Amino acid sequence: MAAKLRTRNHKVVFARSAGGDAGITIMLVLLGAFMFLPMVYVVMQSLKPLDELWMYPPRFFVSSPTLGNFASLFSLMNISWVPFSRYIFNTVFTSVMGTFGHLFIASLAAYTLAKIKFPGGKAMFKTIQTSLMFNSTVTGITSFIILSAFGWLDTYLAIIVPAWGSTLGLYLMKQFMDTNVPDTVLESSRLDGAGELRTYWIIAMPMVKPAWLTLIVYSFQGLWNAGASAYIHSEQLKSLNYAIGQITAGGIKRAGASAAAQVVMMLVPIMVFVFSQSNIVETMGSSGMKD
Amino acid sequence: MSNKTAEKKAVSRKDMTMMQWTWKEMKKNWLAYLMVAPYLIIFSLFTIVPVLLSAILSFTNFNMLEWPDIVWLDNYITLFFDDDIFLTACTNTFIFACIVGPASYLLSFLVAWFINELPPKIRAIVTLIFYAPSISGQVYLIWGTLFSADSYGWVNATLLELGLIDKEIAFFKDANYVMPLCIVVSLWTSLGTAFLSFIAGLQGVDRALYEAGAVDGVKNRWQELYYITLPSMRPQLMFGAVMAITGSFGFGGIVTALCGFPSVDYAAHTIVHHLEDYGGQRYEVGYSSAIAVILFAIMVGANALVKKILSKVGV
Structure with missing residues (x-):
């Protein structure tokens, strides 16, 4: 016997207690404060004039905000040994090349693994999925040997090419194609005489735009946040993140500029996420591991 | 007798046809191999080959300059019996992973669950607040400012x-505080991919199941969570667990950034630090490969264990 059906205005009433709602709200506010206040503090520090940065007792909020720290960050950039625009170029160039190469070859492989049945395909995906279980710290040192064997150490290739083979992007793309590209559509395209490559590019790819965007965002974030790399020792090939780190390593005199630098560096990935959030969450809908 | 040979023949013919069939399929799908080749080559080169190479080099004393000698298990024996710092690193890594792994997993799930019923616009903003620290590069350095060793640090000043202390505490230089603080900071940055996966998973649970549950007498949200929500999002829970485990055993960057290297009295020295120390600084590649192999085994083993546990959740 079904328990009594509770409806109001023809809608099912879910079991929610006011106490539970209140408890959840309180938890959420506390956790939210823990997550959000340090981020606010970075912004506050970046806006504080010198006398407020070294005020005792320190205050959390800024009372007379100034952009002076950002100005001094940019003047510090101008006196760097390698022109600062070079660091910016390095990071933008490796991020763009790494991301687009990854998007292209990973989506091609994801399509093949998701939608074509061929001997060995399952085993390949299984191997790739297993590699999500360890990270690049495990492979870092031997990758160094491989890069040096190719003569790629201290070139852009040492940053760009390994990024093409990252795992998470392929995994998410393949899972998304599994659920969002119906086999029947592909079948009719093949019957119309389109080759496999054409079907991939004209039919499948436009159907998985959220997954593209997710893959781009993930790859870009990784490359953007990359600091000093063990594979790069020439100063003029180093990343923006490394250069910013050098500025902030200048000790307590640069506390303001350092906070300003952190704000600049975090603004880019946050803006990227704000614009891509709904697509990323949609992609994550099929991220689950079935076995 | 003749019967037996016939059987034998039949089996071998079946084998042949199986192989022939596979070969035929392979020839028919030649394009598929071509299409996965670019990714698979790069993936192998920078993921599979490095793992295999580490396994091989871990039995040698390779130092990047001379041709390696085979030393069999010497590296592993030294690690476990002669290297006290490695044992400290193991202990720290396990303490760390056993706290941060489950805590970040639970936190990701609970927050995703708490915000699931908020209106979409508000949910998007709250998601951003919780997710932002994990994508903002080195923004965690702000914890160094908050917990700075002098009285200009907000925590010390407060x-x-x-009147709780009479003298400033050098938080990141004090062996008593280093580990707990690094755990807090890394929890702060840990609501990443798994968190987004949980949000999507919760959104994807079929509403009809909840309605059916309400009709069938689900009394409160905990019952709903246990009987309906968790079983329907087991794939996301699995994926999230993999992300949490990999992240928590690969921990090290935050310690180096906040406490310097090595951390005071090796209080927050982890396997990752030990690996980077021998591989990146001293070029003892054979020895560091052995460390990498152990870390690899720990990560994959932990994943297998958690997979087993999760397959029993909410049945």
Whole structure:
């Protein structure tokens, strides 16, 4: 016997207690404060004039905000040994090349693994999925040997090419194609005489735009946040993140500029996420591991 | 007798046809191999080959300059019996992973669950607040400012003000505080991919199941969570677990950034630090490969274990 059906205005009433709602709200506010206040503090520090940065007792909020720290960050950039625009170029160039190469070859492989049945395909995906279980710290040192064997150490290739083979992007793309590209559509395209490559590019790819965007965002974030790399020792090939780190390593005199630098560096990935959030969450809908 | 040979023949013919069939399929799908080749080559080169190479080099004393000698298990024996710092690193890594792994997993799930019923616009903003620290590069350095060793550090100043301490605490240089603080900071940055996966998973649970549950007498949200929500999002829970485990055993960057290297009294020295120390600084590649192999085994083993546990959740 079904328990009594509770409806109001023809809608099912879910079991929610006011106490539970209140408890959840309180938890959420506390956790939210823990997550959000340090981020606010970075912004506050970046806006504080010198006398407020070294005020005792320190205050959390800024009372007379100034952009002076950002100005001094940019003047510090101008006196760097390698022109600062070079660091910016390095990071933008490796991020763009790494991301687009990854998007292209990973989506091609994801399509093949998701939608074509061929001997060995399952085993390949299984191997790739297993590699999500360890990270690049495990492979870092031997990758160094491989890069040096190719003569790629201290070139852009040492940053760009390994990024093409990252795992998470392929995994998410393949899972998304599994659920969002119906086999029947592909079948009719093949019957119309389109080759496999054409079907991939004209039919499948436009159907998985959220997954593209997710893959781009993930790859870009990784490359953007990359600091000093063990594979790069020439100063003029180093990343923006490394250069910013050098500025902030200048000790307590640069506390303001350092906070300003952190704000600049975090603004880019946050803006990227704000614009891509709904697509990323949609992609994550099929991220689950079935076995 | 003749019967037996016939059987044998039949089996071998079946084998042949199986192989022939596979070969035929392979020839028919030649394009598929071509299409996965670019990714698979790069993936193998920078993921599979490095793992295999580490396994091989871990039995040698390779130092990047001379041709390696085979030393069999010497590296592993030294690690476990002669290297006290490695044992410290193991202990720290396990403490760390056993706290941060489950805590970040639970936190990701709970927050995703808490915000699931908020209106979409508000949910998007709250998601951003919780997710932002994990994508903002080195923004966690702000914890160094908050917990700075002098009285200009907000935490020290507040504690002094309240009269709880009489002298500033050098938080990131004090062996008593290093580990707990690094755990807090890394929890702060840990609501990443798994968190987004949980949000999507919760959104994807079929509403009809909840309605059916309400009709069938689900009394409160905990019952709903246990009987309906968790079983329907087991794939996301699995994926999230993999992300949490990999992240928590690969921990090290935050310690180096906040406490310097090595951390005071090796209080927050992890396997990752030990690996980077021998591989990146001293070029003892054979020895560091052995460390990498152990870390690899720990990560994959932990994943297998958690997979087993999760397959029993909410049945």
